[in-house]
Amino acid sequence: MRATAWRKAAAALVVAALAAVAQAQPIKVGVIGPFSGPSSDFGKPMLQGIQLAVEQFNQVGGYLGRPVELVIKDDEAVPDVGRKRSEELAAEGVVAALGFCNTGVAMPSLEVYQKAQLPLIVPCATGTPITRAYPPEQSYIFRTSAPDSIQAPFVVADIVRRGWTRVAIFADDTGYGQAGRKDVEAALAAHKLAPVYTVNFPLGAKNLTAELAAARDAGAQVIFSYTVGPENAVIGLGRKELGWKVPMVGGWPLSFPFFLEGAKDAAEGAMMAQTFIAEPSNERRASFLSNYSRAYQGRPAVPVAAAQGYDAAYLLMYALLGIRDGKFTGPAVKRSLENLPRVYYGVVATYERPFSEQEKDAMTPSMLVMGKVQSGAVTFAYPEDARRTLMVQRKR
Known part of the structure; x- marks a missing residue:
């Protein structure tokens, strides 16, 4: 009888814990990119890489039971649309954003993120000026793609x-x-x-x-x-x-x-x-390609975009885990990105202090092939x- 009562009590605790997780307030993260129009061929793989990473993160409990919820905006590869969608993200309470595939779309929008103190990680756009728009120690603009x-x-x-x-x-x-x-x-x-x-x-x-x-x-x-x-x-x-x-x-x-x-x-x-070629040249890449294929029924149209989106999402989530009190203010997320507490063994690279106050680009020539x-x-x-x-x- 005691064993039966213990099992019932344990089951009740599990149900209560699962209910608490289900009711936990999600952490909103913005995603912006060209998901329709002429640049969607690499915008969609970027999004899918991000979604795959977030799904994996949430499956293991998210941030202390709080799931990450993506707020997705289509910039249509149009600069004015990109800025408008960025303003929408800033108004919708996201703690950070991932995105931009087109340099010409990103540049007019950077001001939105900087003024709102909203950290932005750019997984695809490679134009050199993106991470040079603001003094590095003040900048909220980070990047995981290889700059030109x-x-x-x-x-x-x-x-x-x-x-x-x-x-x-x-x-x-x-x-x-x-x-x-x-x-x-x-x-x-x-x-x-x-x-x-x-x-x-x-x-x-x-x-x-x-x-x-x-x-x-x-x-x-x-x-x-x-x-x-x-x-x-x-x-x-x-x-x-x-x-x-x-x-x-x-x-x-x-x-x-x-x-x-x-x-x-x-x-x-x-x-x-x-930065990434879709061949299973090591265990991490083989796993990523296998997981992506299962999720989306095939390999990404632009593997680099998918892999860099995936790594960018994980770097952001590692930064969130580094904020112990759960207060995801813009300055707190920025500091955590600049001082990541642990190494992230990614698909594109092994990220050991990818960012700092003085460095907002994660990629170096040693990572290129x-x-x-x-x-x-x-x-x-x-x-x-x-x-x-x-x-x-x-x-x-």
Whole structure:
């Protein structure tokens, strides 16, 4: 009888505990990105990576029984919409936000987060100015994507090692394209080089054959593209139409479906900076890819976006766990992000003090690898990079 009574009492406690958890006030976290429109091909994987991390966090109890609840806003890849949605997040009581895929959308919205003292972690947008908009010790803007200030020198160093010194730059006229163009020019200047041809083109350009012919006539040995949409495919196809077999390199958008599927065989051999390649090169990445596939019935369209979104969400949740009193004010979350109490063994990297008062970018060049389009998919350009990623890299 005593055993039966004990079991009943224990069961009642479990039911009460579960009820308390169910009734616990959720912790609201904002997510903003292009979940419809032309940039949704990487906005959706970013969101799914975030959702997967939050689901896992909540399954093990969240923050002392309080679940994280995502408040999701679609910026449609439109700057004015992004700012309006950011203002909505600030008004809805979120403790922090994760988001932005487009530099040109992020930049006008940063003021909203800074003024509201609302920490923002950017998992995808790579424009260098994003984390330089405010003095670092005052800034509420953090980032887990690789800024173009390290992507551009990384790619330039690789093409110089290959002996390609006559570079043509093709950049779109968005904030992303123009900031990236400046980063490439600076990286070339560090090698005492200058582009032999540069063109800025409007987003939505359908034909760049004349510009490609001019680059060819200028003696370019390689095309460095800086655009985030189907214009990469326009460049690749135009190069094929001219019969010009010059290599094509760029930042991470060369791993996007717009390029891989749009350019098809014209994309073959293109190389780009990557923080994550969707191959099970170590246990963490194999687990992430397996969990993602189960949740969303396949691999992410843009693996880098999904992985960086996943890691950004976990870094934020680690920061929340570092706030013992449960008072998630903006300054408290900012301080916790800058002083993470434990190492997060992530998918993209091993994050040991990824942020500080003086440093708001989590990525360093040591975390980059060179990707290459092969048979319509992105793989490691160099076997040594594949071997190196057997161990997830740390910040250096």
